[in-house]
Amino acid sequence: MQNNYPRIYSLSTIGIKQHFNADYLFHPYRTDFSGDSGSGKSMIADMIQLILVGSGEFKSATDANKDRDVKGMLSASAGKSSARGYVFLNVELSPKKYIVIGTYIESTSNAAEMFIIQNGYDWEELTPLNMPIFTKDLIINDKVDTLNNLFEKIDFARIKSFKRRNYHQILYNNEILSLDLTKDETLKTYANILRSFSRGKGFKTESENLKKFLFGDDEQNIIMEKYREEVGNISNDFHEHKRYHEEIDLINKKQSSLKNVLDKSKIYKSTYSEFLFKQYNYWNTLKRKTVIEKQKAVEELENKKVELKFVENQIKKSKIKDLEELLDKKKVMANLAYKDSYKEEIESKHFNIKQSKTSVETVDNWLKLNNNQLDKVKEWYEFQTKENENKRNLLGFINYLKNNNLLDDFDISIWLNDFEKASENFPIEIEKLEKEIIELESLSKFSDLNNPESLVRWATENLNFPISHTIESILIYFQKYGKAKPSEQNANRYVPFPEELFENIDSKVKDKNDNHGFWLDLDGVYEYIAYSPNQLLNVDSVEFLIKPLSEIKEGVGKKLNALIKEKSNKEKYKEILFKFNNLQENIDLYKRKEELISFNIEESLDISESKFEQFIRLYLDKDNILNQFNLIQKEYVDFLSKKTVIEECNKRIQKLETDLFGNKENIDIEFVEKQIALENKELAIQENDLQELINKFVFDETLLQEKYLSNQSILNCKYELEKECREISDNIQQQENTISISNQELTETEQTFEQLFKHQPEYDENVEEFSNPENGGLNSLKNKADSTKFNYEFAVKKILEEMNLPYDESISIGKLANLMLPTVFTSLAVNEDLISSNIADRLDKLTQDIQEIGSRKIEILGSIFNEVYKVYTNYLTKVNEIDSYLKKKNKIITGGNRASLTSKKSIYYPDSWLGNFRKQLNTQINNTGLFSELREEIDINKMMIKAFQQLGGSTKVEPEDLMNPKSYFDLEFDLKLDNDEINSGSNGQTYAANALLCLARLSLIEEKGRKGLKIMPIDEAEGLGSNYDMLHELAKKEQYQILTMAIETAGEITDDGQYIYIMNENNMASIDTYVPPLGIFANEVFEDIDEYINTRPDDE
Template identity: 65%
Template sequence: MQNNFPRIYSLSTIGIKQHFNADYLFHPYRTDFSGESGSGKSMIADMIQLILVGSSEFQSATDGNKDRDVKGMLLGSKGKTSSRGYIFMNIEVKPKQYIAMGAYLESSSNVAEMFIIQNGYDWEMLTTLNRPIFTKDLIIDDKVEALNNLCDKIAFVRIKSFRRKNYHQILYDNEILSLDLTKETTLKAYASILRSFSRGKGFKKESENLKRFLFGDDDKNIIKAKYDEEVKNITNDFHEHKRYLDEIRLINEKQTLLKNVLEKSKVYKSTYSEYLIKRYNFWNTQKKKSSQEQQELNDELEKQIEELKFIKNQIIKIQIKELKELQNLKETVVRLENKEESNTDIENKFLKISQSKASIETVEYWLRLNNNQLERVKEWFSFQKKEHKSKKNLQSFTDYLKENNALSDFEASNWLIDFEKENIEFPRRIERIEKEIAELQSFSKFTDINNPESLLNWAIESLKFPVSPNIESALIYFQKYGKIRPSERNAERYVPSPGDLFENMNSKIKEETDHGFWLNLDGVYEYIEHSSSHVLNVSDPKQLLGPIQKVKEGITNRLSTLKIEKKQEQKLKEILFAYGNLKESISLYKRKNDLSNFNIEETLKEISEETLIQNIELYNNKKSIDLEFTSIQKEYQDFLTQKNTIDEYNKKIKELESKFFKEDLVIGINSIENEIEQFINNMYKLKNGFDKELLKEKYVKDISHESKLLSTKFDLKQTIDDLEKNKKEKEDNHTKANLELDETIRLNEYLFKSEIKFSEDIIELTNPENGELNSLKFKAEQSKVAYDEYLKIVTENTPYNELISIGKLANYLLPTVFPTSTIDENLITYNIVERLNKLTQDIQEIGSRKMEILGSIFNEVYRVYNNYLTKISEIDSYLKKKNKVITGGNRASLLSKPSIHFPTSWLFNFRKQLNNQLNNVGLFSELREEIDINVMMVKAFHQFGGSAKIDPEDLMNPKSYFDLEFDLKLDNDESNSGSNGQTYTANALLCLARLSLIEVEGRRGLKIMPIDEAEGLGSNYDMLHKLAKTEKHQIITMAIETAGEITNDGQYIYIMNENNLADTDTYVPPLGIFSDIIVEDITNYINTIPSNE
């Protein structure tokens, strides 16, 4: 047995379709799985692929009716529970030393969870197991546990799950895998190789697919990443390049501006200095003038305030006098009111007797209206009151009818003409209307010839036309009963078979009058009126359409009129009978004209019958009442005189109180005394501060007249207010002068750093701001604006300081030339020229760096390209070795040819001339001018022979410069399409060659070759068999029949059974046939199986 460690010792399944719980021991060299299609043999290759590459890159190698995904490998579960399963391999890393690796599957996910089983705790350097792990070791209590539970429950070994990259890293570090599958490109390539070995997926021979299969994208991505890094640096250089160009343009633009700024600065400073000096002198003069005027105003204001105090003092004296008068009046009123209280009864007596006298006069007026007869007055009173009430009731009834929009209907109704009669006739009239409506509705149905219920419809179909008037009348009459049987609750006649009724109807007519006829209905005589119209007397029923339509329209209109009439009649009755005392109200309405003209005597409106009787009794006592009135009248006149006096006093009191007190206060003697005392105190406060005698003499004529004093007070206040305003104005002028002086000083400091020295003695009467466009201020501002505007142009609308110095301006305009504001103005031109030379040199260096980067990138592209060609040649040589001859004298051939679109000549020439740039100044100067390096690259490609429209990324791909041809060729180098077996053998050889490219030489690791449908390879299988043995690959074959020669010691064979629809009870395990060499191991394995299995 060859020493090809590490190798697959066994493959185990738990809960997997077609395999259930199985352990497959692998021969160190060759293991065969044979059986019919659907026996599960192809799943062996899929399970090995899944364990080795993981679920992210897993694809089944077999084409089936549907995609075989990861969870599709699991057995189905009963009910809604998810199913679980395991597939794992024991890897024998040294004799009798094992590491187990596998995948845990759940039906709820297509992502397999990878795990490793070892004997130690260090998961970087694994500790081998001293025996392999089998299915029985991972099934606990006949239950398939989830992986995380399994890790906790199994103690005799260590199990741990890993993310795919960590899983591959551990296997690579422990030399179980010879490939670093943490790299995506290597993982994809290895998965593709395993699927290609397994034959299930067609091998793509197109040039691009071959290049991707053999070389992947690592080199291209490395070059691209390097280029991206360089581009990032070039991007920085681009900004520098652009910045240098911008700076050169800025220098050329700004250097001529400095001189103009200096000239405008001189004009501005000269004019503005003159303006500030004159401004200071003018406002200093104004300040002194306002101070003098303020003093004069203060003196006059003090004089006017003294006079105001004097006037206020005199007014207070008069007010004290008036308050004392108010006090005396209130005391007098109190005395008079006490006396008046004793005479209160006389007022009541006089009021009462006056009322009695007025009542007598009213009765006398009534008597005059009624021939001086008291009885007639009483009758007249009753009539007036009754008619007045009737008029009010009539108005209420009329208003009610108006509110319900029923007045006009009522006036036109019989209810107004004869209420009793209408009360009897109304239901009869309604009944007649309803009867007519029913007849019209029946007749309307009769005229509807489209209605199956219409007897006219029946007549048109069944009777012979023209129809006699009697038959037509009978048709109309019986229409109201209809043809449908009514319910028993509403039992009535109906005409289910009109033919039975109208058959020989003329013989059933027993008596006829002008208005109708009697019809014999089996002994029952029924009277039928003649129809008012006769329309069926036509020979052709089609002639009925027009006349019938007119009749129907007339019926419809009449029905509408009757329904409206019925509704209006019923509504009017409801409105009327909802009103109380209706009959009496209707009687009053008949008298509406008389009642409307009636107006009750004004003196009776508010008089009740009781009051009438009382007034008549007073009239009967007229003499005694007249005597009493005469006796009381004189006493009452005296009472009124005293009362008027009190009213006059109260009027004066109210006038004085409203002058000195608030209206809502109750004013007592104490309040007046307090007010007098307050006025005396105020007068005391005002007695000082003025020359009393002098002012008395001045106001001698007004001193006793309050109104004149108040007028004088008002005038003095107005004068004081005017003086205060003038004083405030002068103070404001003084303040303004100070502010203007402060502003002038501030401007001097701000604009000229206080270089201007102001004098305090110069008088300036002309404001330098006067004169508008001719003012000195305008000229100064214009010179400053001209300077500022030019400065704004210079600084390109950016914020600026109008006090900027030439040094700061130079630093601002050209900061790279003048890094500080301290400069020598004589060296400005020299500094600018020196800076321009430096910028030009830097731009040339940036262009050179870009060319160097392109040279470096394409040197690497050229190197990798040549390396690819070398590997292609090596693979082709590998394929042409003697031990790799395919049946029929065929050999696999892999050849490269130059790309049409990407000629390699441009790479050679471009790199060559980059090394000799001094001799190609024109060409590379043009490229250096291009700032975008991608554009430089494409432009160089076109200048050196490229013509295709390409992407820069393709130029940097070494695989772009060649195409591949993979064929079967005979010894005469003639291409041969080959059979499926020959083609597969060629693909397998190419896979082995591809592995040689990605494997690290001399590194240990699993080497397997899964071959599906191996029996179809014929003798090619023997060649692959020998090749695998030579290169230490384990072969796993899947075929209907075992391929190649069967030996006693060179292979294991599993004969699979069809278990597509099997369950646990019907599953038939495969038959294992093992070589002689390891019979003892098989015996030991069988002995470990429990007896119940």
């Protein structure tokens, strides 16, 4: 038996589906699980994987319809909402010395809890058990308890749960595992290898996956960590490098701005100083000139005020004169006044008598036209009024006809030509039209084969064709009566049963010799029937009737519509016409239309009859009326004369009152007298004031009298003088404003100069300047000065804004230089002439510092890439070693195939750049070419990328890729024949190659000389064929425990070299229906494995 300790002694399950509570002893060399699908054999590898790697990296090695998760391993418990279970291994460290490792699973989580069982209390160095632990030991009172409860209930050993990382650390320290699975990369690789052995979800054979599988990321991570540490150690240099570059950029950027501000400052000070001197001289000159002009204006205003006072006195005298006239007019009106009642009486009497006189004169004119005979006048009036009334009636009748659209046809209407005859004939015409309409309607029905009332339709169904002219005439004749019973009260016949009428019809026809018709015997009553004008029914077939009858119906329809319309129009015409009152009288007037329309009544006769009779009565009293008119006319003329005088006085009074008092009302004589006295009093005061002004200014009054007394428009003179006084006053005010503004401008100019140039100006008061330096728009000196000031301030403001500082118009050049370049100008005292040399000195110092920092970063890159190259070459060496391992004789795969692992250089990351870069680093070409540029780069990552690109690398690259040793080569893993021809291989061959690579990978990560479990779980092993034998021998040599899972046991069965478990199908089994496997141990078959375990000798 192999001495391959540590090794798996047994696998136990509690509450696991398809296994339930089972113990499986493992042979030190080989253990087989065989059985059909669903027997749970594949779960063996999954359970071992879960125990060794933990739930975090666990993935089922076998593909299924859905993902196999951790809690999916538990068997469902009937009637319970949750389940729990255990999977654990007895690891035999040395003969009869055991440590138990396992996992506890609950259905509420996919995170399994790792635990260890030992015999001691020291969890750093484990104490082995003397006996293995089996399922029965952890099931207490037939109950699967929680792990926490087991801690308290088990007293024969020590049990404790651990976090995954602590669990693996303990197993590694105690040499249960030869791999340090606390490292994430090693853990992932080991999990992949276990799954790959199980022919499940193993590694992928693409280059990147192969590299990651074989070498992991640990060494890359070490390089990256070293790089970050080195970069961190010089982090202050990065900041300094960046700060130095920023300062250089700042100096280069701002030194031109500073010089620009200096130049603009000089131009601004020179130009603005010139402007301020000219501005002071201009306002000083304007002020002196304005003072002189103001004195002249004051004298002129005083003279105008004397003239205005004289004119106002004259106007006052004129007003007193108008008041005296108003007083006289009011007194005249008082004497001439009369009562309003008299005015109304005389005007009424005069109007009435004049009307009577006019009436008499009108009758005189009528008599002249009628031989002075009053009777003829009356006859003439009656004739005129009668004709005028006839004309009105006629026009009303014409409008009625026009409004009802009858006028156009009325002139030719029979109603106009002979009203009585038209009235007599109208019923006859309507009756005739109705008869024709009935006959046409009958014929229309007769010719309509689709109408059930049609006798032709009846004939086509009941009579033989051709039909004789006589029968056709009878059909047409009786069609007008119809087959249906009529609703009209005066209708007296219809033909409900045509077959009775036409039964023996030939015997009923009498007197056939008449060419126009015949007599029909209707039970003793003879009725004359005329022959139809056109015979249609004398055809052999009804089909020949369709077209002729259709043409007849169409023609009858048109004629019928025309007759209906004609009848309707006649009835409507008569109806509208007869609605007009006195129709016949108006028709007679219409016959005199031209005569009456041209008639115009005598204008004087267009009066009412009562008015006409009044005119006649007045004419009969002609003499009396004329006498009264003469008397009243004389009195009326006197009234009008007096009225004219009063109206003229009133008009003048109104004019004077309006001019003197505006809209004031009730101005009586007493008020006017008081107003005259008041005005005289005011005049005396004004005369006295005028005299005082004349005496004060030594003015000649005679000149005023000559100038204004002869002027007819004295009031206009007043307005003109007032206007002139206002204009002179306004002018004086403007001059005062000008003087005030001048004083203000002079003060502001002095203050501005002192504020800008920090000293008082020295002005020459005698210098004259007549041109305002502010005038001239864009060409003015003011605009030029403002432009230079604006340019200077804008430059300063722009600099301060870029520095996020508020604008300060008082800032000095020294302060600005200090703010812009504080490292160059450390104080406010700056010599403008030395600014350029100060800046140059500072730039030289910064450049030297940057080169020193760049050298330190280049040293870091050299160290890192020496390490990258070292690991890279080590990887290539390991690839060659693995390939050599795969080519050994004991690793031949069926068909003469061998697994092959080769490397080739990456086309994206050529290793030549590593050599060139390291060579330049080692030979220290520091001051020219590549390294001269790299020293200028602040970001060390960018330095790295720039170096890669300048030595032939691609533009799209990341620093992490450049520092990854795996970036510089690619791997190819193939099956090859002896002639190196690549073979795709069968599933078994491919698995064998993958298994070999897994063994090679394990040899890379295992520490030499360390002990640890070495197992190789192989699922579906029988499909490997003879490849299984190769792996079998290899595993034996390498001291691996082989676990095979297959439908049938793979390879040869030996007497003592293996254990075999024959699994039963328990896919749907419960704890009660579960069928345990058969166990074959050294040619003995056991149905009860527990019995075999419990009866084994102690030395086994």
